[in-house]
Amino acid sequence: MTETSPAISTHHRICPLCEACCGLEIQVSEGRVTRVRGHDEDVLSRGYICPKGAALKDLHEDPDRLRQPLIKRNGQFEPATWEEAYAEIELRLQAVQARHGRTSVAAVAGNPSAHKIGLMLYYPRLLKALGTRNIFSAATLDQMPRHVVSGLLYGHWMSVPVPDIAHTDWLLVLGANPVASNGSMWTVPDFRGKAKALQARGGRLIVIDPRRSETAALADEHHFIRPGADTFLLLGMLHTVFEQGLVRPGAAADWIDGLDSVRKAVQPFPPHAVAARCGIPAETIVRLATELATTPRAVLYGRIGTCTQDFGSLSTWLIDLLNLLTGHLDQIGGALFPKAAAFAANTVGAGGRGRGVALGRYASRVSAAPEVMGELPIACLAEEIDTPGEQAVRALITIATNPVLSAPNGERLSKALGQLDFMVSLDIYLNETTRHADVILPAPSPLEDLHYDVPFPQLSWRNHARYSAPVFSRPAGQPAEWESLLRLAAIAQGAQGPQDSAVLDEQLFADELKRLPPDLADAARTASGHLKGPDRLLDLALRLGPYQLDLAQVQAAPGGLDLGELQPRLPELLRTADGRIPLAPAVLLQDLQRAHAALAEAPPDFMLIGRRDVRSNNSWMHNLPILAKGPQRCTLLVHPEDARRLGLSEGGQARLSRSGQPDTALQVPVQLSAAMMPGVVSLPHGWGHDHAGTRLSLASERPGVNLNALLDEQRRDPLSGNSVLSGVAVTLTPAESMIRRSS
Ligand SMILES: Nc1nc2c(c(=O)[nH]1)N[C@H]1C(S)=C(S)[C@@H](COP(=O)(O)OP(=O)(O)OC[C@H]3O[C@@H](n4cnc5c(=O)[nH]c(N)nc54)[C@H](O)[C@@H]3O)O[C@H]1N2
Numbered sequence: 001m002t003e004t005s006p007a008i009s010t011h012h013r014i015c016p017l018c019e020a021c022c023g024l025e026i027q028v029s030e031g032r033v034t035r036v037r038g039h040d041e042d043v044l045s046r047g048y049i050c051p052k053g054a055a056l057k058d059l060h061e062d063p064d065r066l067r068q069p070l071i072k073r074n075g076q077f078e079p080a081t082w083e084e085a086y087a088e089i090e091l092r093l094q095a096v097q098a099r100h101g102r103t104s105v106a107a108v109a110g111n112p113s114a115h116k117i118g119l120m121l122y123y124p125r126l127l128k129a130l131g132t133r134n135i136f137s138a139a140t141l142d143q144m145p146r147h148v149v150s151g152l153l154y155g156h157w158m159s160v161p162v163p164d165i166a167h168t169d170w171l172l173v174l175g176a177n178p179v180a181s182n183g184s185m186w187t188v189p190d191f192r193g194k195a196k197a198l199q200a201r202g203g204r205l206i207v208i209d210p211r212r213s214e215t216a217a218l219a220d221e222h223h224f225i226r227p228g229a230d231t232f233l234l235l236g237m238l239h240t241v242f243e244q245g246l247v248r249p250g251a252a253a254d255w256i257d258g259l260d261s262v263r264k265a266v267q268p269f270p271p272h273a274v275a276a277r278c279g280i281p282a283e284t285i286v287r288l289a290t291e292l293a294t295t296p297r298a299v300l301y302g303r304i305g306t307c308t309q310d311f312g313s314l315s316t317w318l319i320d321l322l323n324l325l326t327g328h329l330d331q332i333g334g335a336l337f338p339k340a341a342a343f344a345a346n347t348v349g350a351g352g353r354g355r356g357v358a359l360g361r362y363a364s365r366v367s368a369a370p371e372v373m374g375e376l377p378i379a380c381l382a383e384e385i386d387t388p389g390e391q392a393v394r395a396l397i398t399i400a401t402n403p404v405l406s407a408p409n410g411e412r413l414s415k416a417l418g419q420l421d422f423m424v425s426l427d428i429y430l431n432e433t434t435r436h437a438d439v440i441l442p443a444p445s446p447l448e449d450l451h452y453d454v455p456f457p458q459l460s461w462r463n464h465a466r467y468s469a470p471v472f473s474r475p476a477g478q479p480a481e482w483e484s485l486l487r488l489a490a491i492a493q494g495a496q497g498p499q500d501s502a503v504l505d506e507q508l509f510a511d512e513l514k515r516l517p518p519d520l521a522d523a524a525r526t527a528s529g530h531l532k533g534p535d536r537l538l539d540l541a542l543r544l545g546p547y548q549l550d551l552a553q554v555q556a557a558p559g560g561l562d563l564g565e566l567q568p569r570l571p572e573l574l575r576t577a578d579g580r581i582p583l584a585p586a587v588l589l590q591d592l593q594r595a596h597a598a599l600a601e602a603p604p605d606f607m608l609i610g611r612r613d614v615r616s617n618n619s620w621m622h623n624l625p626i627l628a629k630g631p632q633r634c635t636l637l638v639h640p641e642d643a644r645r646l647g648l649s650e651g652g653q654a655r656l657s658r659s660g661q662p663d664t665a666l667q668v669p670v671q672l673s674a675a676m677m678p679g680v681v682s683l684p685h686g687w688g689h690d691h692a693g694t695r696l697s698l699a700s701e702r703p704g705v706n707l708n709a710l711l712d713e714q715r716r717d718p719l720s721g722n723s724v725l726s727g728v729a730v731t732l733t734p735a736e737s738m739i740r741r742s743s
């Protein structure tokens, strides 16, 4: 913190609202935020900020943000003290455990938990204490295919290659819109600025998307693709690479196995055979493959559009194979693996080999969906609750998640939550999901919390280590989230009565040290022992990390420590058991049969895709005045030709349902957009704030509709368990017909 004048202080805070992780400069006067702007000295983001960053002030001040625990009594939430709340949880959670066993309790964690160090570091403690297999998270609505492929190919879920945007001359983006989303599984603040720099040095940006997105508008080249068909495009490209003798694995050549299997596997997919399926001409497919292979610094990047589809794991695998086989993996200007200063499993130990990963060690009870990364698909949560049986889920803990809006078929989940014996939520709002809880524990405002990003330095465009101290102190009595998690963990383990979170934290630290060799543990106890909470675990992780830093060093650099440009990391990065990269894992080859069977599928009349808006964030930032103002954002984008054919007009209402499921119908305002691929319509997710019993006064004024109410929770990428959220067949009619039919 710096004192600018006696009344004004300036603080530096990493923005916790999206994966760009911008460094912000927050000015405070008389206990209030008076200005938020980008921090010019931040080593990662260099002054960049988006409208959401500025909304941290509104979030901090939002009168609807919960500041006291709530306990539901006779169907009504009543304010309670923290000890009353914990006592209620103890009574009721332990009763469920005693009666129905440990599996009867489920836990779900959501997106914001990735942005809270307290949640990242202490949630595993809670899961261990719960001892349940019913663990779910938003990862299966998002990036699970990415983890599967990283695990299988490189031996760790979090070994994710990211485009070296600082040096590449050719960047192909599939299914991502970083100009609006600010990047994902790739921490890249100011993507627009970096893309413009790429173009200024003569490079090219190419976008593949069923909508001419904000990123496509910036690109040198954009191609529409039939939603869900990336796998076919990528297979056609890979076929070309083999066919034209362009296979040159470069840096990775010494470590790969299974090249012939890949060659054989792509044979049925020449460009002319996949062109109609993906909607991209064969010549274009061949040209893109050739450009990728012959441009010395080139890279493919795929994200949510390539993950949340029927072939999510296949698409992600093919993206990596294309980068690798054209010599761009682990190469400057290609796709590089970041080297994080702390918490990265792929920096631990000697490197070069490791334990690898296992998939499907167990399966979900009802659908037999395989476990991945210790989780089950979140789309299975509702059925695990509402399908009777000895092993049914009867109690639930939610941490920073709103699956009633964020997951497919939230209606079913909402009903299922109503059937639970007990539910507790650690959250900041009384919203569509937490309204079902029996106890809500409020998290502090992000400005009252210290921060260090745990996952994102493992995904960043440049290596760095940055720390934020709290801007404000927590209100009296308000625990940090990690303290709440320690209390919940103690309860889950059967503790009775009030517990001291400081004592619980000592136990946790002692357990952490037990995992180290005795000499290292002694050194760590001496070095980090004076700290507590996440600071202590962070100090330990920095010391054990590849740069051998410590917390004090990172804290002393207000803009963070710049740890340099990304560098090649093979073979040290590998953690597969044999130290090799298996190009053709059996499970992926097998999954390819599914794509083969779907090659001839004709497109339905209309397909639905999602979209993100700069002023929105999944389901939970619609209550902040600075973001909520302006035009309605929950609109259905329809191509003007499609609209004319259907009798829809700008500003009119459309009736939208999943094809064959008229009861899923939503009524939505139409917005004409020539940026849509004909036959594809787009609706953003995270809306539908019209449930009774929430406390979201501003959001409920313009609730929008819930896209996920249309989606089928049973439709998943089988290997990763990731939900299919894009490319769903829909039926579209003017809303008048809805009125006529019902009258
Ligand atoms: N159709 C469709 N659906 C999608 C997507 C899509 O593209 N299309 N995207 C998916 C993706 S990528 C994701 S990540 C998921 C997100 O889905 P979720 O993980 O469920 O996250 P959000 O909907 O963002 O809800 C966040 C919750 O965290 C709470 N919260 C906010 N800040 C804090 C905090 O500091 N502490 C605590 N304890 N709680 C906090 C909010 O009040 C809210 O309840 O949505 C998915 N759903």
Ligand SMILES: Nc1nc2c(c(=O)[nH]1)N[C@H]1C(S)=C(S)[C@@H](COP(=O)(O)OP(=O)(O)OC[C@H]3O[C@@H](n4cnc5c(=O)[nH]c(N)nc54)[C@H](O)[C@@H]3O)O[C@H]1N2
Pocket (backbone or CB within 6 Å): 018, 019, 111, 142, 174, 175, 176, 177, 178, 180, 181, 182, 183, 184, 208, 209, 210, 211, 213, 225, 226, 227, 228, 229, 230, 303, 304, 305, 306, 309, 609, 610, 611, 612, 613, 614, 615, 616, 617, 618, 726, 727
């Ligand atoms: N402003 C804002 N920022 C966000 C979020 C937010 O809600 N709002 N959410 C955050 C989260 S949780 C995440 S995971 C990231 C996601 O970040 P991104 O991955 O960049 O996600 P989107 O912006 O949804 O962009 C996905 C693009 O894929 C396209 N698409 C849809 N289906 C297909 C398909 O089948 N194939 C291809 N090739 N393209 C397809 C869509 O038209 C869209 O343009 O954004 C994060 N940042």
Ligand code: SF4
Pocket (backbone or CB within 6 Å): 015, 016, 017, 018, 019, 020, 021, 022, 048, 049, 050, 051, 052, 053, 054, 182, 189
């Ligand atoms: S892009 Fe916006 S929301 Fe994302 S970290 Fe930066 S300021 Fe925050």
Ligand SMILES: [Mo]
Pocket (backbone or CB within 6 Å): 111, 142
């Ligand atoms: Mo996400």
